[in-house]
Amino acid sequence: MGSWAEYLIRSRAGEDLRVRLSLIPPAVEGSRVWLEVTALGAQALPFAARLLLGESGRPERAVVYALGQAPIEIPISGWEGRGPKTERLVPPRRATRVGSARVTVPAGTFDVEELRIVPTGAARRVWRSSHVPLWGLVRADGPRETVELTAYGRQGARSVFPDAQGKGSESAK
Numbered sequence: 396m397g398s399w400a401e402y403l404i405r406s407r408a409g410e411d412l413r414v415r416l417s418l419i420p421p422a423v424e425g426s427r428v429w430l431e432v433t434a435l436g437a438q439a440l441p442f443a444a445r446l447l448l449g450e451s452g453r454p455e456r457a458v459v460y461a462l463g464q465a466p467i468e469i470p471i472s473g474w475e476g477r478g479p480k481t482e483r484l485v486p487p488r489r490a491t492r493v494g495s496a497r498v499t500v501p502a503g504t505f506d507v508e509e510l511r512i513v514p515t516g517a518a519r520r521v522w523r524s525s526h527v528p529l530w531g532l533v534r535a536d537g538p539r540e541t542v543e544l545t546a547y548g549r550q551g552a553r554s555v556f557p558d559a560q561g562k563g564s565e566s567a568k
Contacts, residue, residue: 397417397418397419397420397548397550397551397552398418398528398529398547398548398549398550398552399415399416399417399418399529399547399548399551399552400415400416400527400528400529400530400544400546400547401413401414401415401416401502401544401545401546401547402414402532402542402543402545403501403542403543403545404540404542405540405541405542405543406539406540407538407540408539410436410437410438410439411436412434412435412436412439413435413436413545414432414433414434414435415431415432415433416430416431416432416529417430417433417552417554418430418431418528418529418552419431419445419552419553419554420552425449425450426450427447427448427449427450427455428447428448429445429446429447429448429554430445430446430448431443431444431445431446431552431554431555431556432444432446433555440461440462441461441462442459442460442462443459443460444457444458444459444460445458445459445460445554445556454471455471456468456471457469457471458556460555460556460557466556466557489512490510490511490512490521491510491511491512491513492508492509492510493509493510493511493520494508494509495507495508495509496509496522498522498533498534500533500534500543500544501543501544501545501546502533502543502544502545502546502547505522505524505526505527505533506524507522507523507524507533507534508522508523509522510522510523517537517538519536519537519538520535520537521534521535522534522535527544527547528547528548532544
């Protein structure tokens with residue numbers, strides 16, 4: 396618990412973006428965890444989202460936070476029923492193992508497994524390492540952007556959300 400990974404997403408057409416994924420300690424009862432995603436661009440307003448993930452990986456709660464604003468809880472009831480109809484689902488992406496490689500990114504040099512993923516349209520190349528927490532992503536190249544690991548840790552994840560103010564029982568006079 397407390398693992399995190401930070402990435403630089405370089406867009407070929409738009410602004411670059413820094414994204415940090417964190418499993419926020421402490422663990423929540425019932426093997427649930429808070430996954431926090433923070434994004435910061437040169438022009439866009441910084442924001443973060445927290446998802447409380449249950450044992451099945453499905454979200455139980457969702458909270459968004461834009462810098463300077465109060466965090467807002469997003470209702471998730473009914474999320475399951477809002478998905479696309481099965482006949483309109485995008486065909487599954489095919490991942491093919493290309494081989495092993497050694498890749499250097501801002502976070503260091505890694506021995507990786509190289510994959511080729513072919514969704515509809517152009518292919519994407521992905522390099523993964525078991526040494527990188529969360530999904531193991533080290534680098535990804537696609538037709539519109541490149542993603543590179545800039546930093547990571549197996550502990551030390553901290554939330555960017557402000558601490559809760561009060562206990563909810565105070566009243567204004």
